[in-house]
Amino acid sequence: MKLSALISALPPGSVVASQTADTELPVTGLTADSRMVEPGNLFFALAGVKTDGARFAVQAASRGAVAVVAGLSSELPDIGVPVLRAEDPRQALARMAAAFFGPQPRVMAAVTGTAGKTSVASFLRQIWAHAGEQAAMLGTTGVTAPGRTEYGTLTTPDPVALHRLLAELASEGVTHAAMEASSHGLDQRRLDGVALSVAGFTNLGRDHMDYHPTMDDYMAAKMRLFDTLLPKGAPAVIFADDRWSPKAVEVAERAGARVLTVGRKGGFLSLKRVEHLRDKQIAEVHMDGRIFEVHLPLAGDFQVANALVAAGMAIASGTSADQAMAALDHLSGASGRLELVGTTSKGAPAYVDYAHKPEALENVLEAVRPFTTGRVIVVFGCGGDRDRGKRPIMGEIATRLADVVIVTDDNPRSEDPAAIRAEIMAAAQGATEIGDRAAAIRQAVGMLNAGDTLIVAGKGHEEGQTIGEKVLPFSDHIEIRKALEELKA
Ligand SMILES: CC(=O)N[C@H]1[C@@H](OP(=O)(O)OP(=O)(O)OC[C@H]2O[C@@H](n3ccc(=O)[nH]c3=O)[C@H](O)[C@@H]2O)O[C@H](CO)[C@@H](O)[C@@H]1O[C@H](C)C(=O)N[C@@H](C)C(=O)N[C@H](CCC(=O)O)C(=O)O
Ligand SMILES: Nc1ncnc2c1ncn2[C@@H]1O[C@H](COP(=O)(O)OP(=O)(O)OP(=O)(O)O)[C@@H](O)[C@H]1O
Numbered sequence: 001m002k003l004s005a006l007i008s009a010l011p012p013g014s015v016v017a018s019q020t021a022d023t024e025l026p027v028t029g030l031t032a033d034s035r036m037v038e039p040g041n042l043f044f045a046l047a048g049v050k051t052d053g054a055r056f057a058v059q060a061a062s063r064g065a066v067a068v069v070a071g072l073s074s075e076l077p078d079i080g081v082p083v084l085r086a087e088d089p090r091q092a093l094a095r096m097a098a099a100f101f102g103p104q105p106r107v108m109a110a111v112t113g114t115a116g117k118t119s120v121a122s123f124l125r126q127i128w129a130h131a132g133e134q135a136a137m138l139g140t141t142g143v144t145a146p147g148r149t150e151y152g153t154l155t156t157p158d159p160v161a162l163h164r165l166l167a168e169l170a171s172e173g174v175t176h177a178a179m180e181a182s183s184h185g186l187d188q189r190r191l192d193g194v195a196l197s198v199a200g201f202t203n204l205g206r207d208h209m210d211y212h213p214t215m216d217d218y219m220a221a222k223m224r225l226f227d228t229l230l231p232k233g234a235p236a237v238i239f240a241d242d243r244w245s246p247k248a249v250e251v252a253e254r255a256g257a258r259v260l261t262v263g264r265k266g267g268f269l270s271l272k273r274v275e276h277l278r279d280k281q282i283a284e285v286h287m288d289g290r291i292f293e294v295h296l297p298l299a300g301d302f303q304v305a306n307a308l309v310a311a312g313m314a315i316a317s318g319t320s321a322d323q324a325m326a327a328l329d330h331l332s333g334a335s336g337r338l339e340l341v342g343t344t345s346k347g348a349p350a351y352v353d354y355a356h357k358p359e360a361l362e363n364v365l366e367a368v369r370p371f372t373t374g375r376v377i378v379v380f381g382c383g384g385d386r387d388r389g390k391r392p393i394m395g396e397i398a399t400r401l402a403d404v405v406i407v408t409d410d411n412p413r414s415e416d417p418a419a420i421r422a423e424i425m426a427a428a429q430g431a432t433e434i435g436d437r438a439a440a441i442r443q444a445v446g447m448l449n450a451g452d453t454l455i456v457a458g459k460g461h462e463e464g465q466t467i468g469e470k471v472l473p474f475s476d477h478i479e480i481r482k483a484l485e486e487l488k489a
């Protein structure tokens with residue numbers, strides 16, 4: 001593709017080429033990482049959290065970059081290749097990547113919120129598939145599409161990886177794709193080239209306070225999905241019962257979206273009654289004067305919320321209400337989201353859950369209480385090199401809502417694991433500290449009596465424990481199963 005074709009994918013004037021630039025040059029690929037530049041690539045010099053890509057423009061040029069895109073005030077040495085100046089180089093990258101790779105599934109849906117994104121994206125894919133569509137999802141757990149499942153690393157991939165993937169999916173016949181929009185992804189313009197048909201919002205709680213200076217800034221990043229990325233008049237499906245819902249509705253309405261609210265206070269899908277059983281819930285949902293009885297085969301109040309957001313997004317994107325509602329009776333939970341891994345011979349269940357932030361932990365502990373006649377036992381830790389402020393908050397929540405709390409390690413990364421545990425323990429009166437996560441799980445499983453429930457929180461679907469630079473194989477599922485077997489032996 002010619003450089004001129006990529007430039008014309010952007011709004012006029014948003015990128016300016018130096019006079020010497022030959023815009024008829026062919027571009028062989030796009031990248032923001034100088035180490036990945038191949039001859040003929042267009043290199044994007046982006047200012048990042050750790051460093052500034054401008055420092056690597058020389059390396060990019062020497063590896064054969066055909067031109068460099070940089071910010072208006074970014075200081076570049078003379079690198080001997082044409083420079084394009086962009087007002088918003090991250091947005092230029094996203095839009096050019098979309099133009100470079102071409103096709104996307106016809107119906108693209110994105111969901112944002114602090115908790116529930118993976119679950120909603122997974123449910124939406126399942127509803128579409130149930131309705132006979134070729135459907136995919138991409139997010140924290142990787143990519144799931146007809147004939148492919150791949151483990152991923154980022155919740156929202158960078159634009160180049162994202163658009164390469166969307167083009168592949170489209171060429172494989174996928175017509176519907178649900179993706180997660182993380183606040184990092186939205187803030188860093190990773191989704192700015194996606195042609196959205198529908199967007200969703202679940203809730204807002206404390207997360208990533210190491211990256212976003214305030215809650216308002218965090219909310220504003222999430223709201224880019226509605227006020228910048230969603231085309232005017234397109235549907236915005238918003239969970240109505242969260243503290244931040246009114247704000248989300250206001251932003252989406254102001255941006256000209258067709259706002260559809262779901263939940264107890266929802267106007268589009270209105271939740272009237274929920275009956276909680278141990279591993280299923282029966283919900284009565286009203287829509288347009290019609291009454292649907294949903295038998296959701298999942299535990300946890302929050303899964304009803306996620307199912308309603310997903311159903312709302314499916315209906316808003318063309319699935320019939322009958323098909324969407326019927327599909328809810330057949331949903332499987334996303335891997336590691338309040339997932340029942342096994343039970344003891346006395347019938348006590350052991351769940352794996354991905355709660356790694358305060359509200360999620362609160363929700364999951366509250367969700368199991370109604371069907372726990374004995375004790376709620378929780379094993380959890382907090383990740384290193386991530387928001388430190390959440391550690392004591394999670395310690396307090398665990399001791400308030402569980403009967404037995406075991407504090408352990410969860411991806412200490414470059415930090416001292418004992419110091420992380422100490423920050424949690426400071427607010428977790430009466431908790432036990434066992435650093436070795438496998439030993440913590442074994443101890444918790446060994447304690448289970450009839451009527452008790454175990455929650456192992458924080459790692460969900462993860463398959464490794466990151467200690468320093470190393471990722472050691474680790475799975476909560478495997479450790480729970482091992483401990484249950486030892487108990488039965
Ligand atoms: C903090 C953060 O979000 N960082 C992301 C960001 O990196 P950055 O631009 O800030 O990188 P940087 O290291 O400062 O470097 C600046 C620029 O110089 C370039 N560079 C750097 C070194 C070099 O030798 N040559 C070179 O060209 C880099 O490629 C980059 O373009 O942009 C990169 C490209 O898209 C991402 O890979 C990277 O994600 C890192 C790996 C990461 O861990 N991100 C996490 C926090 C994240 O994004 N999480 C969210 C949310 C998860 C959730 O829901 O909880 C997600 O969507 O996964
Ligand atoms: N609607 C919800 N409200 C509150 N908590 C929820 C909700 N949905 C899920 N959770 C909790 O959050 C955890 C993560 O859920 P999920 O993976 O669906 O969210 P996510 O937004 O994708 O999270 P992440 O940003 O970490 O990828 C679950 O294991 C559960 O504990």
Ligand SMILES: N[C@H](CCC[C@H](N)C(=O)O)C(=O)O
Nearest residue numbers: 356382383386410411458459
């Ligand atoms: N996407 C999240 C996942 C956190 C999962 C938890 N196990 C941890 O390591 O903190 C993050 O990178 O902040």
Ligand SMILES: [Mg+2]
Nearest residue numbers: 117118140155
């Ligand atoms: Mg997720």
